[in-house]
Amino acid sequence: GAVVSQHPSRVICKSGTSVKIECRSLDFQATTMFWYRQFPKQSLMLMATSNEGSKATYEQGVEKDKFLINHASLTLSTLTVTSAHPEDSSFYICSALKRTGTSEQYFGPGTRLTVT
C-alpha cells in the first residue's frame, strides 16, 4: 500500500498564533513530499516541494517565512503556519512520492485550518 496521513484533520486557532500540520507516509519512504492549498470549491495550488534533508522549494508567491516546511525524515514532513491570519484559513493537503523515478503522488486526507 501507499498510505499518507495528516494530523490534525481539523484545527481552529486564534489569529497571531502558529499551527503545525504533520504529513506522514505510513508504509513507505518518501524523499519528496508536496504541500498544496485548496480554497473552497477551487483546485489544488502547489505551495512547496519538501525534500528530505534539504530546504523546501517554494512556489512563486508563497511566503517561506510564513509557511515553514521541515522534512526531517523519510516519512515525515511538517508545515507550520506562523502568525496565522484569517486569510490563511484553507484546506491544506500533502502528498508523497513513493519512490524516485515515478510521478505518482499519494495524497493525505487534508487538514482544515480555520483562523479566528
Next chain:
Amino acid sequence: AQSVTQPDIHITVSEGASLELRCNYSYGATPYLFWYVQSPGQGLQLLLKYFSGDTLVQGIKGFEAEFKRSQSSFNLRKPSVHWSDAAEYFCAVGFGTASKLTFGTGTRLQVTL
C-alpha cells in the same frame, strides 16, 4: 508554462447514464496524466494514470480514460454512473519524474436518481 483545462465546471447526469469528463493540457511533450476524485472535505484518490503505452487506461471504480496526443486530451469516461460517483474530479499533469503536478480546476459531478 504547462496548463490543464477542464472546461466543464459542473456536470449533472442520471444514475445509470454514461459519463465523460473532459481534460486538455498544454505542453510540448507528452506529460504524465492523472485523474483524481475528491469527496467533500477529503483528500484525493487516484482513479487512473497514464505514463506511456496503451492510450486507453483502465482505472478503479469502473473508470477509464483515453489519451489522445493529437488533441492533447485525456478524457475520463464511465459507461454507467452510480450515485456514489458524485464528487469533484481533477485532471492533473506532471512532467518528468518526481515532478510537480499541475491540476485542472476540477469538475463537480452531480448524479440524479
